[in-house]
Amino acid sequence: MSAAWCVIPAAGRGLRFGGELPKQHLEVAGKSVLAHTLDALLSHPRITGAMIALAPGDTRWPPGFDSMHGKPVRVCAGGVSRAASVANALAALPAEVVADAPVLVHDAARPNLAFSDLDALFAALDAHPAGAILAAPVRDTLKRADAAGDILSTEPRESLWRAFTPQAFPRAELSRALAAAAAAGIEATDESMAMTRAGVRVRLVEGREDNFKITTPADLAHFAYLVSQR
Numbered sequence: 001m002s003a004a005w006c007v008i009p010a011a012g013r014g015l016r017f018g019g020e021l022p023k024q025h026l027e028v029a030g031k032s033v034l035a036h037t038l039d040a041l042l043s044h045p046r047i048t049g050a051m052i053a054l055a056p057g058d059t060r061w062p063p064g065f066d067s068m069h070g071k072p073v074r075v076c077a078g079g080v081s082r083a084a085s086v087a088n089a090l091a092a093l094p095a096e097v098v099a100d101a102p103v104l105v106h107d108a109a110r111p112n113l114a115f116s117d118l119d120a121l122f123a124a125l126d127a128h129p130a131g132a133i134l135a136a137p138v139r140d141t142l143k144r145a146d147a148a149g150d151i152l153s154t155e156p157r158e159s160l161w162r163a164f165t166p167q168a169f170p171r172a173e174l175s176r177a178l179a180a181a182a183a184a185g186i187e188a189t190d191e192s193m194a195m196t197r198a199g200v201r202v203r204l205v206e207g208r209e210d211n212f213k214i215t216t217p218a219d220l221a222h223f224a225y226l227v228s229q230r
């Protein structure tokens with residue numbers, strides 16, 4: 001039963017959210033979104049450390065805040081894209097995270113991660129070490145729109161899933177796949193895109209729908225409500 005470090009891309013500017021402060025630093029119930037996310041990850045016994053990719057010069061993560069739940073928390077410089085931030089964080093991991101060690105990549109902007117989802121992801125990884133991600137099957141009818149915002153077509157939704165995070169892969173293989181995608185000029189919007197491009201079979205693990213990404217102010221209000229009901 002392998003343990004894993006997590007990598008947390010937290011270097012985004014939150015342009016779709018708006019406002020001065022990037023959304024990962026906004027507070028809910030006295031804690032930043034990033035701290036909620038870190039708490040959800042490091043409270044799981046199989047996660048042994050965290051590497052946070054912050055925008056260069058972003059000192060909002062309290063300097064010297066180097067542990068949570070008795071586990072190490074490290075910070076590195078993010079990159080110009082989410083994929084670059086993840087690649088930087090993988091390269092910054094300590095030597096104890098050996099090449100074939102699993103690493104979980106989880107968006108700082110997904111603070112409502114459930115312990116049960118982490119259990120399910122680790123169970124899948126134990127059975128399929130090549131890689132696994134949390135996701136949910138598409139259950140709504142999908143429409144393609146024209147420039148005016150009118151329906152162009154209805155798209156088939158059979159076998160379509162929405163990818164969430166964490167996404168878990170062996171450290172070295174993930175680094176290589178991200179580098180290969182970047183070298184091909186492909187911006188991998190998630191880790192599984194790079195890994196499947198590299199020929200790896202990635203296991204989908206059905207996760208909770210409330211593991212949503214905070215992208216807009218309405219998402220933050222939704223998360224704040226959920227926290228108030230805990």
Ligand SMILES: Nc1ccn([C@@H]2O[C@H](COP(=O)(O)OP(=O)(O)OP(=O)(O)O)[C@@H](O)[C@H]2O)c(=O)n1
Nearest residue numbers: 009010011012013014015016081082085108109
């Ligand atoms: N250069 C980047 C861009 C994004 N992220 C992180 O990747 C996660 C998911 O990205 P997204 O929700 O798109 O965040 P932003 O890029 O900040 O949002 P926007 O696209 O609205 O600017 C976030 O935790 C974000 O901080 C990152 O680490 N480095």
Ligand SMILES: C[C@](O)(CO)[C@H](O)COP(=O)(O)O
Nearest residue numbers: 082107163164165189190213
């Ligand atoms: C990684 C991700 O959260 C999976 O759905 C998503 O691809 C991030 O996209 P974003 O545009 O960087 O928020």
